[in-house]
Amino acid sequence: MFAPTVRVQEEPFDAGVEIARLEGGGEVGALVSFIGLCRDEDGALTALELEHYPGMAEEEIARIAAQACERWPLEGLTIIHRHGVIKPGEKIVLVVAAARHRSEAFAAAEFLMDYLKTSAPFRKKERRADGAEDSWVDAKAGDDEAAARWAKR
Amino acid sequence: MKALYFASVRERVGLAEEDIAPPGDIATVGDLMRWLATRGEGYAAAFANARTIRAAIDKTHAGHEAPIAQAREIAFFPPMTGG
Numbered sequence: 001m002f003a004p005t006v007r008v009q010e011e012p013f014d015a016g017v018e019i020a021r022l023e024g025g026g027e028v029g030a031l032v033s034f035i036g037l038c039r040d041e042d043g044a045l046t047a048l049e050l051e052h053y054p055g056m057a058e059e060e061i062a063r064i065a066a067q068a069c070e071r072w073p074l075e076g077l078t079i080i081h082r083h084g085v086i087k088p089g090e091k092i093v094l095v096v097a098a099a100r101h102r103s104e105a106f107a108a109a110e111f112l113m114d115y116l117k118t119s120a121p122f123r124k125k126e127r128r129a130d131g132a133e134d135s136w137v138d139a140k141a142g143d144d145e146a147a148a149r150w151a152k153r
Numbered sequence: 154m155k156a157l158y159f160a161s162v163r164e165r166v167g168l169a170e171e172d173i174a175p176p177g178d179i180a181t182v183g184d185l186m187r188w189l190a191t192r193g194e195g196y197a198a199a200f201a202n203a204r205t206i207r208a209a210i211d212k213t214h215a216g217h218e219a220p221i222a223q224a225r226e227i228a229f230f231p232p233m234t235g236g
């Protein structure tokens with residue numbers, strides 16, 4: 001049994017390096033990665049500011065990771081979430097799920113992202129190009145629905 | 154106990170964290186939010202729509218009915234927008 005890698009950090013990460021770390025295990029036949037990036041919303045945003053709850057962010061992501069490991073027979077799992085100021089085009093979040101077969105890896109990666117969105121203690125604030133006041137991004141009802149559908153399975 | 158405020162709750166309260174000593178009849182997270190809302194204009198604004206505010210006790214999500222008697226640290230925040 002492996003221990004999932006969970007990191008909450010301000011500095012950028014190298015997705016290629018992180019994905020390569022989960023390659024090469026003899027039982028890994030499928031590796032699914034998700035990378036969340038900062039959009040510029042057609043030039044309207046200069047940056048996102050991600051506020052987190054230090055300590056709880058790591059603990060909550062580890063709890064979600066443990067749930068994924070209980071649900072699917074994974075061979076490896078890495079989750080990295082950044083905080084601080086993130087510019088358009090920069091990576092915010094990385095999930096890499098390794099499994100023997102692709103269906104488990106796809107499902108686990110999607111489950112993890114749906115739960116990270118609604119349960120990990122991060123909040124996004126938009127810095128606007130037009131000089132308007134910074135504004136907090138509202139949570140979307142669709143995010144709750146995406147997470148809730150996993151409970152029914 | 155220590156109260157922590159995040160995002161718009163922090164901005165309205167005007168503090169990131171503080172030590173609080175709620176009266177003995179404040180038993181749950183929901184009670185605590187109603188009590189905090191009475192502490193001033195900023196608090197009232199922060200907790201005006203308490204139904205939408207999430208809470209965590211000692212870094213674990215907690216419902217509004219959760220008892221606070223054993224809590225060392227209670228955090229309040231609007232719904233998450235990470236990922």
